[in-house]
Amino acid sequence: MSALASTNPNERARGGIAAWPPLLRILTLATTVAVAFGLYLGLFYAGTDIDQGQVQRIFYIHLSAFTGAFIAFCGTVLGGIQYLRTRNVQWDSIALAGAEIGLALSILNLVTGMIWARPIWNTWWTWDPRLTSAAIMCLTYAAYLMLRTGIENAEQRRRFASIYGILAITTVILTLVITRIRPDTIHPVVIGPSVQNPNAEGAFEFSERMSMTIGINSAIWSTLVPVTLMWHRVRLQNLVERVNALKAEILNK
């Protein structure tokens, strides 16, 4: 198999096409260490919240996962715009990777939010504007993936996916701003210079250690995590296309 896959002698020397590029190895290691470090900060370094207790610690992942998803979705927009401009397939792979990784991270965001909400709001789910818009945001990117599977022509699929990926960012922006335009939300407003929402249930004061933990965690999750995961996904996509090309080659023989 590897003899078939790596027709390029350089590739074979590096252990075939399946080997990770050196920079990706370093990034993967760095991401693993950084995420572990962030978890350590969240679980041990930051103090326990005086009102909410231990469950508040899940917030460090909850917020960070959203920042990561946001960056990944921005990658989808960038990939879409660049694909439409240059028609380079790599940009579309980036857009696809962004949508998938963003979807995974925003589902993580939803699930951690639900685990937090169970003891604090006494319910897993409530039809709060923020929660609803976040769920719809997930569905938008699920629709993006469905749109892709519905189109057989590869060029058309990339083109339409790019367009939809650009439009889909509106639901992400809506999720970001909705706690400001809908004052009846009970979701705490965390990012940005805002007075604490009087309706918010379960908001908390930050100690210095907590702010630092939030800062470091969201920095890790908004840079290393989406970049590393997207790179792996782009690589996978390239391999898939390589396999398809090889299959077509063998069938034509």
Add this chain to the structure above:
Amino acid sequence: MNTPFIQAVLAILRKDLRTELRSRELVSSMGLFALLSILIFSFALELDRIARQEAISGVLWVTVIFASILGLNRSLAMERDQGNLDAMLLAPINRAAIFLGKLIGNYLFALAVGLLLLPVMTILFNMPLLQPWLLLILLLGTLGFSTIGTLLATMTVQTRTRESLLPIVMLPVALPVLLSAVMASTSILDNVPLDDWIAWPQILVVVDIIYLILCFLLFEFVIEE
């Protein structure tokens, strides 16, 4: 030599209006669907007086958006099935003119259904829906739906799953329009002071403009072939 932009837009619009006048296919199916939908809603939600007050604008907008989806699917499927889309692509006109022409047509049909619903719902639910402000919200809201709908329907009619895909891709993207339209209409019907809800029509205008520009620019990528 390109046909002037406005002339191309008007020609496409005239074609759509004439087809519609002769077949009455779109507005009749959309209108019938919309009427059925509000009747079904009144059963399903058991709309008594209080429930009506709370749910009426939601019922109105959900009906309008589903009726729009129905019309959009037909409108673009017709272009595709009868080879008209290819003919328009061959014609020496600006691609954006195709978008604008289809958009205005779809907008007028969606608006017609909305305008039909207002008096009907006023009578059936005994709610004062015929108000100038609500009319303005209807104008803005259907414009938003039609804009993204025209772009996305042109895309989805070219896919394998066709009709079933449009609601899936359109509803989430239409959410900002739906949200602000519903919020504004609810406030109008609750007689909330103007200052408290004027932000919603403003947001609606901004969202409409963003979508118009975005879809106008993106449309040429949908139909290049």
